[in-house]
Amino acid sequence: MNLEEIAFAILALVAVATATLSLLVRELVHTILWVAVFFVDLSAIYFLLYAPFLGVLQLGVYAGAVTVLLLFGIMVTRKRIFAREAATGLGPVPLGLVLTVFIFLVAALGELPQGLVAQRSYAPSDLSAYLFGPGGPWLLLLGLVMLTSVSGAIYLVREGRE
Amino acid sequence: MSGLPFAGFLVLSGALLAVGLFGVLTRRNFILLLIAIEIAMNAAILNFVYFAAFARAPSPGLPGQAIAVVLIGFAATEVAVGLAIVLALNRVKGSINVAEASELKL
Amino acid sequence: MSSLFDLAGTFAPELVLLAGALLVFLLDVLKLRRLELVGSVSVGASLLALALVVADLGFAPFASLRTLSAAQVNPSLSALATPLWTFTSLGLVFQGMFLLATLLVSVASLSRGSKETGGPIFFGLLLLATLGMLLVAISSDLIFLLLAIELSSIATYVLVGYTRRGLRPLEAAMKFYIIGAVSSALSFFGASLLFGAYGTTNLLAIREVAGTVGTPILALLGYAFLLSGLAFKATLVPFHAWAVDVYDGAPSDVSAFLAGGTKKVGIFAVLLVFLGPILFAGAGGSSNPFQGGPFTLGPILQVTLGTLAVVTMTVGNVLALLQKEMKRLLAYSSISQAGYMLLGVTIGTAPAIAGATFQVLAHVLMKGGAFLVVAGVAGLGIGPLVDDWRGLGSRRPLLSVAFALLLLSLAGVPLTIGFVSKFVLFSAAVQAQGFFVWLAVAGLLNSALSVFYYARVLKVIYFEAPPAPLPTGGAVVGGAGPEPLRAGGLGIGRAVAIGVATALVVALGVDPQPLLGPIQAAASHFVFFWR
Numbered sequence: 001m002n003l004e005e006i007a008f009a010i011l012a013l014v015a016v017a018t019a020t021l022s023l024l025v026r027e028l029v030h031t032i033l034w035v036a037v038f039f040v041d042l043s044a045i046y047f048l049l050y051a052p053f054l055g056v057l058q059l060g061v062y063a064g065a066v067t068v069l070l071l072f073g074i075m076v077t078r079k080r081i082f083a084r085e086a087a088t089g090l091g092p093v094p095l096g097l098v099l100t101v102f103i104f105l106v107a108a109l110g111e112l113p114q115g116l117v118a119q120r121s122y123a124p125s126d127l128s129a130y131l132f133g134p135g136g137p138w139l140l141l142l143g144l145v146m147l148t149s150v151s152g153a154i155y156l157v158r159e160g161r162e
Numbered sequence: 163m164s165g166l167p168f169a170g171f172l173v174l175s176g177a178l179l180a181v182g183l184f185g186v187l188t189r190r191n192f193i194l195l196l197i198a199i200e201i202a203m204n205a206a207i208l209n210f211v212y213f214a215a216f217a218r219a220p221s222p223g224l225p226g227q228a229i230a231v232v233l234i235g236f237a238a239t240e241v242a243v244g245l246a247i248v249l250a251l252n253r254v255k256g257s258i259n260v261a262e263a264s265e266l267k268l
Numbered sequence: 269m270s271s272l273f274d275l276a277g278t279f280a281p282e283l284v285l286l287a288g289a290l291l292v293f294l295l296d297v298l299k300l301r302r303l304e305l306v307g308s309v310s311v312g313a314s315l316l317a318l319a320l321v322v323a324d325l326g327f328a329p330f331a332s333l334r335t336l337s338a339a340q341v342n343p344s345l346s347a348l349a350t351p352l353w354t355f356t357s358l359g360l361v362f363q364g365m366f367l368l369a370t371l372l373v374s375v376a377s378l379s380r381g382s383k384e385t386g387g388p389i390f391f392g393l394l395l396l397a398t399l400g401m402l403l404v405a406i407s408s409d410l411i412f413l414l415l416a417i418e419l420s421s422i423a424t425y426v427l428v429g430y431t432r433r434g435l436r437p438l439e440a441a442m443k444f445y446i447i448g449a450v451s452s453a454l455s456f457f458g459a460s461l462l463f464g465a466y467g468t469t470n471l472l473a474i475r476e477v478a479g480t481v482g483t484p485i486l487a488l489l490g491y492a493f494l495l496s497g498l499a500f501k502a503t504l505v506p507f508h509a510w511a512v513d514v515y516d517g518a519p520s521d522v523s524a525f526l527a528g529g530t531k532k533v534g535i536f537a538v539l540l541v542f543l544g545p546i547l548f549a550g551a552g553g554s555s556n557p558f559q560g561g562p563f564t565l566g567p568i569l570q571v572t573l574g575t576l577a578v579v580t581m582t583v584g585n586v587l588a589l590l591q592k593e594m595k596r597l598l599a600y601s602s603i604s605q606a607g608y609m610l611l612g613v614t615i616g617t618a619p620a621i622a623g624a625t626f627q628v629l630a631h632v633l634m635k636g637g638a639f640l641v642v643a644g645v646a647g648l649g650i651g652p653l654v655d656d657w658r659g660l661g662s663r664r665p666l667l668s669v670a671f672a673l674l675l676l677s678l679a680g681v682p683l684t685i686g687f688v689s690k691f692v693l694f695s696a697a698v699q700a701q702g703f704f705v706w707l708a709v710a711g712l713l714n715s716a717l718s719v720f721y722y723a724r725v726l727k728v729i730y731f732e733a734p735p736a737p738l739p740t741g742g743a744v745v746g747g748a749g750p751e752p753l754r755a756g757g758l759g760i761g762r763a764v765a766i767g768v769a770t771a772l773v774v775a776l777g778v779d780p781q782p783l784l785g786p787i788q789a790a791a792s793h794f795v796f797f798w799r
Contacts, residue, residue, distance in 0.1 A: 012174040019178055019201045023185040023194060035197050042204055049215045054230050061238050066200065069238075073193055073245045077252045094187035098180045105176035105489065119215045122224050127231070135228040137352045141403070141415040142232050142239075144286075148396045148419060149239045151293060152426030153246035155389045179457055186450050195446055202453035209460030217467055226463060229411050233456060236418065240449055243422055247429060247445055251438045 008048060015041045032071050039063040050121035171212045178205035196244050203237045281317035281324075281363065285399040288313025292392035306388035307378040307761075313395055314374055317402075318367040325360045325786065354408035354472070358794035361625060361787055362405040362536050369529035369632045370398040372765045376640045377521050379759030390430050397423035397530065404533050410459045410469040410494075413540065414452065417501060417533055421448045424530050428518040440517025447500060447510040455497030461490030475544045475798075483545075483565050491565065494541060495572075502534025504610060505580040508603050515599035520643030523595065527602045528636030532628050535606065538573075539613045539621070543798045545569055546616040573614040574707050581607030581714040589721050593652045597721060598638055601678060604718065605631050611707055612693050615700045618792035623693030625787050626780070630689040630773070634677050637769030641671045644758045644766065654725060659734030667758065668729055670770040677773045679722040680715045684777035688784070690715060 015038060022034035039062040046055035131139055178201055185198025207230050214226025276283060291309050295301070374394060400419030407413040425448060429441030463469050465487035466477045478487070496507065503511040511531075515523045545565040584604025591597040605627070612624025644667065650656050661668040677684035690711070697708035776783060 008170065012170070015174065016177045016181065019181045022197055022201075023181065023189060028191070028193060031194065031197065035200075038201070039204075042208065045208065046211055049212050051211050051215065051227055051230070054211055054227060054234070057231060057234055061234050062200075062204075066238050066241055069241055069245060070193060070196065073196075073248055077193070077248060094184060098184040098187065101183065102176055102180040105180075106173055120217060120223055122214070122227060126224060127227050130224050130228045131231060134352075135225065135232075138228065138232045138411055138415065141412060141419065142235050144396070144399065145236060145415060145419050145422060146239050148393065148400075148423045148426075149243045151389065151396075152393055152423065153242050155393075156246040156250040156426060156429065156432065175457075175460075179453075182453065183450075186446070192442065192446075199446070199449045199453055202450070203456065206453060206456035206460045209457065210463060213460065213464035213467075216464075223467070225469065229463070229469065232411070232415070236415065240418075240422070240452075243425060244445055244449065247425065247438065247441050250429060250432055251435075251442060254433070254435055254438055 004048065008045070011041055011045050011048065015045070028074050029071075032067060032074065035070065036063055036067045039067065050119055053124045053127060171208075175205040175208045178202070178208065192244075192248050196241060200237060200241065203233070203240075207233045207237070281320040281367075282399055282402050284313055284317045284320065285395045285402065289392045289395040289399070292389065292395065296389050296392070301388050303388055304378060306391050307374060310374040310391035310395055311371065311378065314367050314370045314398065317398075318364060318371060321360055321363045321367060325357065325364065351472075352409040352412040352470070353403075353406045355406055356794050356797055357790035358621070358625065359405040361790050362532070362628070363402050365532065365629050365632050366398060366401040366405065366529055368629075369525060369636055370394060372528070372632075372636050372640065372769060373521055373525045375768075376524070376643070376762045376765035378761030390427065393423045393427050393430070394525065397427065397525075401529065401533050404536060407540070408471050410462065410471065410541070413537060414455050414459060417455075417537060418452055420530055420533055421452070421501070424522075424526060427522045427525070428514060430522070431519055436517045437519060440514045443510055443517075444514045451497045451500030451507070453497075454493050454500075458490045458493030458495075458497060461486050461493065465490060471540065471544060475548065478545075478548060488565070491542075491545065491569075495538070498534050498537050498541065499576070500534075501531070502538055502610070503531055503603050503606050504576050505583045505603070505607075508580070508584070511603060512596055512599040515602070515639075516593070516595045520595070520639050520646060523599075524636045524639035524643065527599070527639055528632045531602070531606065532609075532632070535609045535613070535624070535628065538610065539624070542569055542573065542613065543616060543621075543795070546614075547795065547799045570614055570616070570703070573610060574703065577607045577610040577614055578707060578710045579607075580604065580610060581711065585714050585717045585721075588718070591721075592654060594642055594654050594657065594725075595639075595652060597654065597725070598635065598642065601718065601721070602631075602635050604714065605635070605678075607714070608690065608693060608711060611697065611711055614707070615697055615704050616795070617696060617700055618795045619696035619699060619788070620693065621795060622784070622788040622791035623689060623696045625791060626692055626784060627689040629783065629787075630677065630685040630776075633769045633773050633776075634674050634686060637766055637773065638671065638674045638678070640762055640766050640769070641667065641674070644762045647758060647762075654728055656735070657725070657729055658732040659729070661730040663734060667766070670766050672726055672729065673770050673773060675722045675725060677777065679719045682777075683774070685773045685780065686777070688777055688780045692784070
């Protein structure tokens with residue numbers, strides 16, 4: 001095993017563990033902590049994949065903005081910030097369903113090329129050239145989605161009569 | 163020689179998707195549902211990033227990273243709308259547990 | 269500079285909607301919030317966009333298509349650019365139908381009862397949702413398609429909860445949001461696997477690449493995830509449960525838009541993504557994906573989609589039989605109608621797609637109209653149960669006749685548009701031979717089943733006595749007459765929208781040819797394009 005493989009194995013384990021923990025811990029604030037670790041961990045994986053720009057973006061948007069947004073949501077909607085999430089069981093049916101999907105996925109992956117594959121890296125300038133060239137419509141569409149969600153969100157939360 | 167296990171990455175993203183779906187199916191607190199959805203969304207974004215890194219010669223590969231940029235922005239936007247709905251609901255009612263959405267028959 | 273004008277000309281209907289939405293937001297900021305003013309902006313924008321689309325279509329599907337590709341916009345990129353959008357005549361037909369749904373809902377929302385709350389921003393979000401739907405109809409790239417679907421979805425999440433007061437709409441919005449976000453995550457995951465398998469997300473390029481590499485296991489998984497994600501949007505049966513709660517909890521005008529408009533986005537997306545693989549006749553590879561070599565997805569997809577279609581219509585119809593509330597009954601019938609549309613997509617021949625398209629048009633008019641009637645009747649102070657509608661026939665004769673015609677059309681009675689669409693669809697299925705004949709039989713049996721619950725509603729409306737008045741303390745004046753209805757609760761806008769929908773249902777049922785001809789031409793063009 002080379003260094004990159006070991007790093008990937010560790011990061012992957014941490015990712016799955018933190019994602020699971022964030023959904024299983026009883027106190028919502030701890031959930032946010034685990035989610036933040038999960039997002040930072042993913043950003044490290046992006047660096048490992050030669051996508052430094054995406055790694056930074058992940059740190060800024062997810063580990064930064066989304067985490068704070070979620071924390072804010074909890075603070076506003078909970079009377080006591082350390083209130084516990086009502087105990088909900090694991091539920092055998094969902095667990096079975098999800099495990100089936102996962103096992104099916106892994107079984108199917110047996111067909112894929114095994115072993116190490118060479119990676120390609122791209123310069124951030126190429127990425128931006130692509131985003132403002134052929135990929136431009138995606139960005140435009142994202143802008144429209146943002147316009148819609150911002151106007152809708154402002155409408156939903158603002159006070160006052162119409 | 164540097165390289166990474168190809169199938170291993172897909173196991174990771176498959177596991178993340180499974181965790182996300184599991185959370186959606188079992189959790190009842192809206193914030194936890196949002197987190198579960200974000201985990202599933204991140205599985206898709208991760209896929210795009212490493213398919214860009216592993217793209218074979220004829221395919222450009224670069225679009226994968228561009229799509230990942232767009233999707234990161236999209237997922238954050240989606241969270242904002244979800245929180246707005248939560249806040250509006252919270253104002254009308256004191257609780258945000260989906261299970262207590264009793265007026266609708268499940 | 270000229271290319272910018274070209275672009276503006278190409279996307280004229282979409283830009284009109286965007287401008288309309290921005291104007292609505294501007295009026296909102298300027299505190300010009302009169303419902304009639306803002307509503308007329310919405311009506312005007314959707315009417316203008318509809319006129320532009322119809323002019324584009326020219327009722328001669330090959331004549332004047334908007335044919336600008338990404339390469340023409342910026343020639344220096346042409347080497348890289350496979351266009352993210354492609355104007356097909358069938359896409360334009362769908363654009364027209366989406367705009368028709370928006371127009372009906374906008375006109376109906378012009379006049380609301382005083383009890384209904386919610387700001388005029390309703391119309392802005394309606395226009396943005398429609399913009400997303402129009403972009404779905406022209407997309408030829410998976411990411412573009414999914415983002416456009418999300419544009420319309422996010423607008424509709426807010427629309428469902430736009431009254432902001434009641435608990436029910438907001439809870440419906442919350443459920444709708446969760447289901448929608450999960451389905452989008454599933455779709456994007458599927459798209460990412462397809463990207464991994466083919467190295468592109470462009471549907472046209474995928475078709476090219478699939479010609480040489482066939483269907484690898486990654487692509488098979490990708491299609492499976494994509495189908496489950498899109499099935500949520502199209503309310504196909506294992507993924508339908510949200511639809512009833514959301515249609516039931518949302519304000520009825522919004523339900524009309526959801527059932528009449530956004531749900532078809534899912535159907536069109538399924539058509540767009542899966543028609544290529546269905547029609548793709550590979551180099552006769554093995555039928556087992558696990559043995560390697562080129563593999564054609566067509567037969568497997570057709571069996572899967574066909575099964576989904578039959579299950580969807582059967583479950584929808586059977587559950588509709590059991591419903592006691594009017595909106596839930598209509599919601600389940602809407603689910604079963606999605607099954608008919610999927611049937612046409614499954615068969616994949618030009619007549620079948622024409623049938624499915626005509627079914628979509630019929631459904632826009634029938635279900636949009638029916639939900640608008642429900643909205644109007646709620647404004648008259650009649651409760652949500654089917655039994656609350658007793659004797660409406662004698663108390664509101666015109667409204668009842670309109671509703672009866674819409675229901676008869678939903679049941680597929682001759683001389684209505686519902687009959688024509690089912691006739692075209694089932695005869696196409698029979699023509700396609702083999703497995704598809706059984707699909708047609710299943711569809712016919714289901715139509716027969718659906719007659720029962722529509723007939724029950726008609727019986728309640730016409731042959732049962734109106735509910736007795738509640739004893740209100742003192743002497744009941746005038747003996748045991750029926751409880752008086754709230755006067756003038758229907759509103760002019762709603763009356764016009766219901767009238768137009770009903771008139772079109774009957775007119776196109778008597779003579780479908782003016783629209784059926786162009787739709788058939790567009791469908792055969794579409795099949796030719798994707799083969």
